[in-house]
Amino acid sequence: SQQGEEDPQALSIQEGENATMNCSYKTSINNLQWYRQNSGRGLVHLILIRSNEREKHSGRLRVTLDTSKKSSSLLITASRAADTASYFCATDQTSYDKVIFGPGTSLSVIP
Amino acid sequence: SQTIHQWPATLVQPVGSPLSLECTVEGTSNPNLYWYRQAAGRGLQLLFYSVGIGQISSEVPQNLSASRPQDRQFILSSKKLLLSDSGFYLCAWSPPRRAGYTFGSGTRLTVV
Numbered sequence: 001s002q003q004g005e006e007d008p009q010a011l012s013i014q015e016g017e018n019a020t021m022n023c024s025y026k027t028s029i030n031n032l033q034w035y036r037q038n039s040g041r042g043l044v045h046l047i048l049i050r051s052n053e054r055e056k057h058s059g060r061l062r063v064t065l066d067t068s069k070k071s072s073s074l075l076i077t078a079s080r081a082a083d084t085a086s087y088f089c090a091t092d093q094t095s096y097d098k099v100i101f102g103p104g105t106s107l108s109v110i111p
Numbered sequence: 112s113q114t115i116h117q118w119p120a121t122l123v124q125p126v127g128s129p130l131s132l133e134c135t136v137e138g139t140s141n142p143n144l145y146w147y148r149q150a151a152g153r154g155l156q157l158l159f160y161s162v163g164i165g166q167i168s169s170e171v172p173q174n175l176s177a178s179r180p181q182d183r184q185f186i187l188s189s190k191k192l193l194l195s196d197s198g199f200y201l202c203a204w205s206p207p208r209r210a211g212y213t214f215g216s217g218t219r220l221t222v223v
Contacts, residue, residue: 031210033211035214040217042201042215042217043203043214088155098157098160099212100157101154103154104154106152
């Protein structure tokens with residue numbers, strides 16, 4: 001498969017805890033993007049990290065990229081109930097002229 | 112600012128009926144446009160994408176088609192719906208260099 005794979009498929013944590021989601025992919029990329037989807041809604045772009053970057057921050061979000069391992073992680077610190085959603089990674093692959101989405105991680109933050 | 116409009120939000124259609132979903136983008140020119148389908152609890156399946164007026168690339172052969180009659184308008188159609196066409200359809204746009212997608216709010220299609 002050309003798509004990225006998120007891990008775990010589902011994650012349940014208490015409010016205030018950190019949530020970490022991982023994404024692995026198989027081919028070289030131009031960039032990797034993370035999206036959030038609330039139930040029944042469209043996806044919202046969270047952060048984009050380019051292949052020459054190793055870490056990016058946006059508010060409570062921290063994304064890392066390890067191109068040698070072909071993997072990325074999304075860390076949400078001090079989670080809130082409002083963070084409950086599905087999170088998708090998407091890879092802009094150099095050998096494939098479009099962005100490929102993974103199957104997503106379903107995050108539940110329990111108040 | 113750029114906005115994307117997708118309608119309708121929900122649609123219930125009988126098997127064999129036609130389909131037309133419309134998506135329009137405002138505030139940008141020459142966007143890349145995409146149609147995705149998402150099965151319940153699953154990832155996104157790319158159906159069609161377009162890099163310009165009249166330019167449509169199909170990813171998955173099926174009874175759906177897409178058209179781009181204007182720069183910022185993308186239409187998903189079917190002549191005869193199948194039960195298997197049920198799903199959540201999402202339109203999206205990106206700049207030509209694909210630096211992040213902006214999604215519409217989606218259409219929940221139920222074929223009965």
